[in-house]
Every structure is written in structure tokens, then in C-alpha cells.
Amino acid sequence: MAGCGNASPVETTAPVTTAPAQTTQATSALTTPAPVSNSAAALESEGEPSAKKEQADAPLVIAADGAVTDISPFYANSAFGEIVGKTTGVTLSGLTRAGELITHGKIPQIEMYGGKGYAYGGIADIDISRDEESDITVYDIKLRDDVRFADGEKLDADDVIFTLYLHLDTSYNGDCPLYYANIVGALNYCFDSSIAETITAEAADEALADEGIAELMRERLIIPVLEQQYTAVEAMYDDSAYSFYTAKYKEPQELFAYFYSLTDGYEAAGKDRETVIAETADAYGINYRRLAGMITGDETAYDTQALSVAVEYITRQSGESEPVHVGSVSGIVRKGDLSLSVSVRGDTSAFENALCGMRIVPLHYYGSTDMYDYAGGQFGFTKGNAGEVLGIHATEPLGAGAYRVTGHFDGALSLEANEYYYKGEPATKHLKIVTGGTGEAAYLIRDGIADVSDCDGTGKSFTAVDEANRSMEKILPVMSGDCGYGYIGINAENVKVGDDCFSDKSYALRRGIATAIAFYKEESVLSYYGEHCEMIDYPIIDGVVPETNGDNYVKPFTVDVNGAQIFTDGMTEEERYEAVKKACLGFFGAAGYEITDGSIVTGAPEGGKLEYTADIVCGSDHSHPAYKALENASELLGDIGITLDLRVSEDAAVLWDCFTNETQEIWAGAWAGTLRQIYLNGYYSIASHKLEELVETAENASAKDKPKAYMECLDRAINVYAAEIPLYMRRFCTLFSTIRVDVSSVTENMTETYGWTDEIDHIRLKKGQQQ
Numbered sequence: 001m002a003g004c005g006n007a008s009p010v011e012t013t014a015p016v017t018t019a020p021a022q023t024t025q026a027t028s029a030l031t032t033p034a035p036v037s038n039s040a041a042a043l044e045s046e047g048e049p050s051a052k053k054e055q056a057d058a059p060l061v062i063a064a065d066g067a068v069t070d071i072s073p074f075y076a077n078s079a080f081g082e083i084v085g086k087t088t089g090v091t092l093s094g095l096t097r098a099g100e101l102i103t104h105g106k107i108p109q110i111e112m113y114g115g116k117g118y119a120y121g122g123i124a125d126i127d128i129s130r131d132e133e134s135d136i137t138v139y140d141i142k143l144r145d146d147v148r149f150a151d152g153e154k155l156d157a158d159d160v161i162f163t164l165y166l167h168l169d170t171s172y173n174g175d176c177p178l179y180y181a182n183i184v185g186a187l188n189y190c191f192d193s194s195i196a197e198t199i200t201a202e203a204a205d206e207a208l209a210d211e212g213i214a215e216l217m218r219e220r221l222i223i224p225v226l227e228q229q230y231t232a233v234e235a236m237y238d239d240s241a242y243s244f245y246t247a248k249y250k251e252p253q254e255l256f257a258y259f260y261s262l263t264d265g266y267e268a269a270g271k272d273r274e275t276v277i278a279e280t281a282d283a284y285g286i287n288y289r290r291l292a293g294m295i296t297g298d299e300t301a302y303d304t305q306a307l308s309v310a311v312e313y314i315t316r317q318s319g320e321s322e323p324v325h326v327g328s329v330s331g332i333v334r335k336g337d338l339s340l341s342v343s344v345r346g347d348t349s350a351f352e353n354a355l356c357g358m359r360i361v362p363l364h365y366y367g368s369t370d371m372y373d374y375a376g377g378q379f380g381f382t383k384g385n386a387g388e389v390l391g392i393h394a395t396e397p398l399g400a401g402a403y404r405v406t407g408h409f410d411g412a413l414s415l416e417a418n419e420y421y422y423k424g425e426p427a428t429k430h431l432k433i434v435t436g437g438t439g440e441a442a443y444l445i446r447d448g449i450a451d452v453s454d455c456d457g458t459g460k461s462f463t464a465v466d467e468a469n470r471s472m473e474k475i476l477p478v479m480s481g482d483c484g485y486g487y488i489g490i491n492a493e494n495v496k497v498g499d500d501c502f503s504d505k506s507y508a509l510r511r512g513i514a515t516a517i518a519f520y521k522e523e524s525v526l527s528y529y530g531e532h533c534e535m536i537d538y539p540i541i542d543g544v545v546p547e548t549n550g551d552n553y554v555k556p557f558t559v560d561v562n563g564a565q566i567f568t569d570g571m572t573e574e575e576r577y578e579a580v581k582k583a584c585l586g587f588f589g590a591a592g593y594e595i596t597d598g599s600i601v602t603g604a605p606e607g608g609k610l611e612y613t614a615d616i617v618c619g620s621d622h623s624h625p626a627y628k629a630l631e632n633a634s635e636l637l638g639d640i641g642i643t644l645d646l647r648v649s650e651d652a653a654v655l656w657d658c659f660t661n662e663t664q665e666i667w668a669g670a671w672a673g674t675l676r677q678i679y680l681n682g683y684y685s686i687a688s689h690k691l692e693e694l695v696e697t698a699e700n701a702s703a704k705d706k707p708k709a710y711m712e713c714l715d716r717a718i719n720v721y722a723a724e725i726p727l728y729m730r731r732f733c734t735l736f737s738t739i740r741v742d743v744s745s746v747t748e749n750m751t752e753t754y755g756w757t758d759e760i761d762h763i764r765l766k767k768g769q770q771q
Contacts, residue, residue: 059414060428060741060765063436063450065239068413071405072394073359074166074174077231079454083433086757087415088150089359089399090123092141092160093352095753099543101352103128106144114749123147123155123400123422126355136184137348139355143338148420149362150404157340158372162363164332164342165379167354169386176358180304181350184331184343187308193315194324204310213313214286220309221288221302222281229295230256230277239437244617244651256280258653260294298677304350327377334374365398402426402761411435427745427764442468445475445737451765452741452756455733457483459528459623465735466530473738477532479731481752484672485539486525486727488517488614488626493685494665497591498607502688502721505591508561509608510722512587513644513666515566516633518557518725519580524629525728533625534729538714541675543752544698546711556718557725561586581640588642601641611643614666617652626668626727659683670730675699675713684723691716742766 066080073089076082094102097113105122112118127140147155167178170190179190187196207213233256236242249255253276257268262283268276284291288306293299331343344351363372366389367380381389397405403415403426415431436444441453442464455461455477468474490510492501497509522535537555538546560566560583567576589595594603604610614634618624622631627648634644644666649655658664664683671678675695680687694716698709718724734756736746747759756763 057429058765059430059432060763061449061451062431062433063441063444063453064433065437065454066435068408068411068433068435069395071397071413072174072390073361073397073399074172074390076175079438080433080435083757084397084405084413084415085359085399086401087403087431087760088397088401088405088418089361090147090155090401091356091358092124092360093122093126093355094120094758095356096120097749097751097754099751099753101126101355106142113751116749118749121423123360135346137344139342139344139351140335141340141342144422145338147400147422149365149400150398150418150420151362151365152420153362153364155360155362155400156337157334158337158374159363160340160360161332161334161374162367162372162380163358163360165329166361166367166381166386166389167358168329169381169384171384172386172390174390176354178351178354178358180308181354182344182346182348183329183351184345185326185329186331187311189326189329190308191312191315192324192326193311193318194326195318196311196315199311199314203314204307207310207313207317208286208288208306210313211286212317213309216313216316217286217288217306217309218281220312221305222284222291223277225291225295225302226260226277226281229260230273233259240439245653248651248653260291262290293681296677297673298681300676328379359399362398366392403431421761423761426761431760441735442475445735448737448739451737452763453735455735457532457730457733459530459625461733462530462532465532476736476738476741476743476746478734478736478746478750478756479532480734480750480755481732482540482543483730483732483752484670485536485541485729486625486668486670487539488514488521488629488666488668488725488727489664489682489684490514490666490723490725491662491664491683491685492721492723494663495612496607497605501685505605505608507720507722508587508590509593511557511561512584512591513612513633513637513642514722514725515557515580515587516584516636516644517629519576519636520629520632521626521725521727524627524632525625527628528623528625529728532733534731536726536729538711538718539671539726540729541671541673541678541710544706544710546714547707548711554715554719557722561590577636581636584637584642585640588640599640610641611645612665613645613647614668615647615649615655615658615664616668617649617655619650622648624668629725629727630666630668672730675710679713679717684717684721686717686721686723688721691721740765 062083064078064080064083066078068080070078070081071084072081073085076085096102096111097118098111100111102109102120102122103126105124108119108121110117110119123144125142128137130137141160143155143157143160149155164178166172167176168183168186168190170179179186185197188194230252234252236255237246237252245255249258251269253268253271253273256276257266257280261268261280288302289299292301333341335341342351363369363380369380371378371382372380395408400422402418402421402423404418405413406416407414411434413433415433417426417429434450436450436453438454438456439458439461441455442461444450444453446464446468462477465475465477490513492506492510495510495513496506497503498505500506525533525535538548540546558566566579566583571579585595585598585601588601591608592605593601593608596602601610614630616624616627616630618627630644630646634646637644647654655664655667675698680692680695691713694713698706698713701709718726732752732755734750736743742764745762745764747756747762750756
């Protein structure tokens with residue numbers, strides 16, 4: 001689904017666009033063509049065969065970011081590639097609407113969600129057993145006997161094993177690499193080592209601090225990550241959403257250097273890609289955590305990959321005169337033509353992610369059946385050369401999904417129902433996927449160019465939807481899942497009294513400012529999104545809904561310095577305005593500010609200021625969900641003697657510079673990250689020992705206890721430290737044509753873990769639109 005990225009503190013006029021510094025998916029913009037009738041006629045061309053025949057069974061047309069060539073089952077570099085993967089491939093498992101692993105594929109399991117039962121099936125039954133003493137979890141996988149690839153060949157255990165070994169290979173650089181997924185025996189196999197599995201965490205830490213690891217770290221982690229980011233930067237020049245960067249930095253090497261170079265004044269102009277990446281890597285040395293922080297906002301993000309580097313380094317340093325040939329992975333066991341088991345030691349999350357994300361590919365199509373001998377330790381390709389396989393049939397994927405690719409025509413991809421699909425004939429025989437930006441989704445569907453498209457969820461897009469539906473309903477927007485949240489942040493180190501950002505006076509200062517902003521947040525957000533948003537008191541993070549039904553629940557920034565409610569029922573707007581001014585004055589007084597006549601601030605305490613700056617990234621029309629909140633709060637605070645300067649910029653680089661230089665005071669942004677990323681590794685400067693303890697407790701809490709544990713973290717960051725004013729939850733949004741699509745066939749109750757692509761075989765066109 002479109003619209004979600006990694007942790008990002010910047011909210012621009014396109015609120016659901018991933019922050020460029022963390023972009024990992026390439027995109028391709030589509031210029032909106034002239035309006036056409038509500039049909040797929042615009043996608044037909046003279047060069048496409050059987051155009052007249054196809055009119056009798058018109059395709060469901062899907063628009064997605066990306067390129068027609070981005071369709072390998074091993075990579076999903078864009079939404080386009082992900083949709084192709086979903087429609088043409090199958091995985092061993094998947095997730096329910098609630099995010100639970102699907103373990104019953106043969107006879108669908110029924111799970112409740114939103115008061116209704118839903119059936120989930122798949123290609124396999126997976127029996128999971130755990131031995132607590134050995135800390136090993138065994139996944140016994142039994143495949144259905146009726147699953148066939150689109151060429152009619154049966155999917156069996158050897159195809160699964162071939163796929164597993166491809167993803168385990170150290171040369172594999174596609175999606176879902178498995179060499180750090182804790183499969184028993186995998187490290188020994190990957191590094192031809194007899195000791196890799198026995199290396200302790202302490203030994204790994206020592207290796208990672210050894211300068212001797214630099215060359216290997218560079219080769220295995222630093223360079224590959226930087227290459228991926230460089231590719232993402234190049235893609236920004238094809239996407240208007242990043243024009244505020246690409247207009248300033250005319251060449252990708254300059255923009256890449258701006259994001260990632262650690263060298264002051266580094267000159268990238270005139271240098272080629274390899275040189276810039278190499279020189280940038282030189283500056284990081286072995287400091288992979290610095291790199292992780294620059295890219296994801298979480299310095300621990302690459303710890304697992306770094307551990308693999310440490311294992312390889314220690315193995316090389318172990319004193320073995322010759323590498324020990326390890327021909328297979330002891331934890332992968334073939335039990336029969338349709339069954340196998342996989343054993344995982346310790347943390348199973350990476351392997352379970354692979355169960356849901358790894359497309360099972362046919363050995364006979366991508367590999368070599370002559371090179372497959374399970375008993376002899378051969379798995380369909382040469383060990384260490386998985387990269388050769390990844391390039392095979394890159395634009396002609398073959399899988400066991402509901403559809404198969406039939407051709408490329410004029411920038412569109414044609415697909416036809418897989419006649420061997422194990423779930424039966426799809427409701428719509430033909431699909432066509434075209435490239436189109438999520439920011440143009442409403443126009444593409446309004447003008448009949450697409451039937452389905454994920455949407456960027458901006459106010460502009462929702463306005464386009466409302467305008468299109470003014471005379472008659474043409475577009476159905478479906479919101480699903482949690483895609484982060486919008487907020488206004490306050491940096492504790494830069495907005496404080498004295499030298500201690502965790503003092504009661506510093507808390508009071510920030511609460512005074514936050515109370516003024518929060519007073520206007522609902523009006524501000526609704527003016528931008530209309531009815532297409534969810535106002536929040538506290539955000540949903542990591543999919544955990546915080547506990548808000550306790551006896552001591554407090555709506556943020558609605559009580560005064562004494563803990564009394566600021567507003568009472570029946571207050572007029574004027575009375576509410578005076579009440580919030582009084583509350584703000586109370587906080588400033590508690591912070592040590594001088595208050596004259598009980599109505600205006602006339603002096604600041606040591607370390608405090610009478611003037612602060614709020615940054616917001618938006619256009620000259622001030623179209624942004626947080627703009628009115630900051631503008632009106634500025635006026636209110638001005639009435640009581642505090643100046644809140646709004647620094648409006650169309651260039652997000654201005655705010656990124658503040659983060660880099662740690663000068664940010666107040667800003668409007670959006671997060672899509674973990675609890676740790678946001679509050680401990682984010683831009684608030686509130687990583688106290690107390691908050692770190694609370695976050696660690698929340699991360700390790702049981703599913704039952706997480707809501708309360710997360711709420712304790714949020715209460716500390718928001719109500720105590722006053723570092724954040726949550727505004728609204730962002731949702732995934734998909735638009736459907738009500739003119740052509742039978743909306744009763746659209747997936748019900750979609751979530752971030754279960755969406756319309758999971759039931760692509762159910763979606764059908766209306767009668768009369770199939771002609």
C-alpha cells in the first residue's frame with residue numbers, strides 16, 4: 001500500500017510521502033493525461049495484440065508508482081513491483097487483519113475482526129513448536145497438493161527449498177534475505193564455518209569495534225546500503241513530490257552528499273556515482289550505527305546485518321587453515337515431496353516476516369534442475385552466485401498466484417488469470433497495471449484511466465475526490481491501517497529554562513506553549529483533511545492502541561498548572577479563548593517568567609526566552625494540516641507576551657538542516673516509526689533514563705500488557721515532558737472507481753496487514769463494464 005515509510009520527522013504538503021532521507025523505494029510519476037470516458041479505452045493501443053478480442057473481457061486497471069520493468073519476484077522496489085508480486089506470486093504464509101500469522105492454509109482458519117469472522121487460507125499448513133530449553137522453534141510446513149505455477153508445473157517442497165537457499169545465499173541482495181534470520185545452521189553454511197553458530201554476543205561486539213573489520217564492513221554493509229540510498233535519491237528526480245530537493249540539488253550525487261556525507265564542505269559535483277559512494281563510505285569507516293541513524297532515525301536498525309559481518313570476520317580470524325565446506329543448512333529438512341521443516345534459534349521475527357514476504361519461485365524456471373540434489377547438497381544454483389539467478393526472467397515473472405504476466409504494452413503491464421490457480425478462477429480475467437503517482441490517483445480514476453489506485457492521502461487528493469463526487473459518486477476512498485501520525489514537536493534541549501530540560505520549570509514552559517497549540521489543533525486538521533482523518537489524543541505506534549480507558553486518563557494539554565480542567569461545559573468560544581490564555585499564563589508563571597498584571601509576560605528567567613521559532617514545510621498557500629494551529633497559537637501567545645515566529649519554507653531542507661545542527665525548537669512533522677525510533681532516537685531530546693526504562697518495558701511486554709505499557713511511555717513524553725502534540729492518525733488510502741468496480745467485491749475491513757491485493761482474485765467489474 002502507498003503512503004508509509006520509515007521514521008520521518010518532516011511533514012510537508014504531501015503528508016504521506018516518506019521523508020526523502022529515508023526513501024528506499026523508487027517511484028515514477030505519471031503526467032495526468034487529458035480526460036477520457038469512464039473506460040479502459042485509454043490503455044488500448046495499435047501495438048497491442050487482440051485489442052478487439054479483449055474488449056469482450058475488459059481488464060481491471062490498477063495504477064501504481066513504479067516502473068513496468070520492476071516486476072522481479074526477488075525485488076519490490078516500488079508499489080508497482082509489490083502489486084505484481086502479490087498478484088502473480090504466493091508466499092508460505094500471510095497475516096490476518098489483526099496481524100497474526102496464518103498457519104492453516106489447507107482448511108482456512110476463521111479469525112474475528114471488528115465483530116465479524118473472516119476466513120484465511122494459503123498454500124500450506126504450518127505447525128509451530130518451541131523447545132524452551134534449547135530456545136529453538138520448529139516450523140513444520142505441509143504444502144497443499146493442488147498448488148501449481150502458471151505454467152502448470154506443481155509447486156512442491158523442492159521449490160520451497162530452492163527459494164530458501166536463494167534467500168540464504170550471501171550474494172543475495174533482494175527482498176527478505178535470510179542469512180540473519182536465525183535459521184539453525186545457516187551461519188555455518190553461509191560462511192563455510194564450523195564455529196559461526198557458537199559465536200557469542202560479547203565476541204561479536206568486540207569484533208565490531210575492531211578496526212580490522214573495516215574492509216569487510218565496507219563490502220558487506222556500508223557500500224550496499226549507500227548504493228541502495230543512491231538509487232532512491234536518483235528516483236526522486238522522477239517524482240514531483242521531491243521537487244523541493246531536486247530543484248536545489250541539480251545532480252543526484254549532490255543531493256546524495258547532502259543527505260549522507262559526513263565531510264563538511266564535501267564537493268560531489270562532477271564526480272561519478274561510484275566515487276561519491278566510495279568517499280562517503282570512507283567517512284563512516286566501521287560506524288554502521290551512525291549510518292543507520294542517518295538513514296532510518298534508529299541507530300540500531302542495522303544491528304542484525306552487522307552481526308552477520310562480525311560472524312564472518314570472526315570466522316575468518318578463527319585460525320582455521322582452510323575454510324570448512326558446509327554444504328547445507330542443518331535447520332532446513334526435506335521430509336517429503338510436499339513437506340519440510342525449518343528450525344529457528346531465538347528470535348523468530350525475521351523468519352516469520354520471510355514466511356509472509358518471500359515469493360516461492362519455481363526451481364525449473366529460475367534455477368537448474370540438473371544442479372539440484374537435496375541429498376548431495378546442491379540446491380539449483382552455484383553457492384555464492386545467487387545474484388546470477390536474480391537476473392533470470394527479470395521482466396517475465398512466473399509464480400503460482402492468481403494471475404500471470406502476458407505482456408508489456410505502451411507503459412502498461414497486462415496480466416491474465418492463472419488457469420491453474422489453487423483457489424479457483426479469479427472474478428476478473430484480465431488485469432492491467434499502469435504507472436501512476438499516488439498524488440494523481442483521484443484524477444486517474446475520475447477520468448476513467450484507472451479503476452484502483454493507492455492514494456497519497458493529502459488534503460489536495462481528498463479535495464479532488466470530493467469534487468469528483470459532487471454531481472455523482474465516482475470514487476470510493478477506503479481508509480485502512482495506521483500509517484504513522486501527524487504531530488507538532490518541541491525540542492526539550494532548545495525550549496527549556498536554565499540548564500536542565502527535565503526540570504519542572506522546563507516542563508511548565510513547554511506545556512504553556514503546547515497548550516496554546518493544542519487549543520487549535522482540531523480546527524487546523526479539519527480545515528485540511530475535512531472528514532478524511534482521525535483526530536487523536538495519543539498515537540498508535542507499532543500497531544499498539546494505547547490504553548485510554550483508565551481512571552486517570554488525561555486528554556493532553558486540557559488541564560492547567562494545578563491539574564484542573566481548563567474548559568467547562570457550556571463555555572462560549574470567547575470564554576474558552578480567555579480560559580486557555582489564563583492556563584498558558586499559569587504555566588509560564590510556574591516556569592519562572594515574570595507576569596505583569598496577571599495578563600502578560602514581561603520577563604524571562606535565565607535560560608528561557610520570550611521568542612521561539614516554529615518550522616513548517618508547506619507552499620505559499622499554507623496548505624498543511626498543522627498550519628492553522630501554529631498560526632492561531634502564535635496570535636494567542638502574542639496576546640500574552642510570547643512571540644512564536646512561524647518559519648514557512650517550501651524547501652524541507654531548511655528543517656533538515658535544523659535537525660542536523662540540532663537547532664530545532666518547534667516544528668510540524670509526521671512519524672511512521674517504532675516507539676524507540678520516535679522518542680529515544682528522534683528529534684525531541686528526551687532520551688532520559690526513565691523514558692528508556694519505560695520504552696524497554698513496553699517493547700518486552702506481552703500483547704495483553706502492551707497497551708498500558710505504551711500509554712506510560714506516551715504519558716511521559718507528551719504530558720510530562722511536553723515534547724509532542726499529537727494531531728491525527730494517518731491512514732493508508734485506496735481509491736476505487738464506483739463507475740466500473742463492483743464495490744461490494746472490495747475487501748472488507750482492510751488493515752495495514754491485510755488489504756485489497758490479498759483478495760485481488762475477488763474484485764470484479766460491474767456488469768456492463770466488462771464489455
